[in-house]
Amino acid sequence: MPAEDVPLPQDPADALAAVAALRRLADQLEDSAVEQAMRAGWSWPDVAEALGITRQAVHKKHAKRLIAAGVTLRRRH
């Protein structure tokens, strides 16, 4: 269904639950997409720029789990 066809939920509980679910989905997508990019050889600065956040923030959030998963991390692209 195209997004423009979806009316805003009338019930505030549904609208708020949609916000919570979208945040959760965004977090899941970020984890997957960052890992995919780093496995493909992207650098931290490039991933950070693509996400619109600082390099320090993306590194702090993802470096440990990617190192634990054995992903080879590059400093520069």
Added chain:
Amino acid sequence: MSAIDDYINAIMKKGVEEAREDGSAATEAHHLLLAIAAHEGTAAHRVLTEAGLGRQAIRDALDREFEHSLGAAGVSLSSFRLPPPSRDPDRRLKVGASAGLALERGFSACGGKKDLRPAHLLLGVLDTEIGTVPRALSLAGVRRVDLMARVRETLASETW
């Protein structure tokens, strides 16, 4: 350490595992519900099981709630096909706001810590009309108020 301390520790530990499996940054009330459902030998576990709410049934209901809530914003989970991310097994998780409220409500459902039992914790998780737990139960066709009444009955008649 008392039996209830052991129980709370076990539930919090299992809740963290459930949250990690979810990729969640915090342990939330629905993770505690999963943990309570997975811990056998309590009246709380039995009430859930008798209502058809084993650990897997709750997991399924939570997944439905997630998809349903996304659907309200026109987003379909099946539209995204990225591979599942690696998890950090040592990541420290916070106690989320909903889990904090559930614990507070559980503690205040009994007279004092000496009287605290697993069923009080379940009551604390169930005692809200707002959030993921009541929405998931509703989608699973479970009447939360009936479930709470059943839990209260066990508190009157059972010791653990």
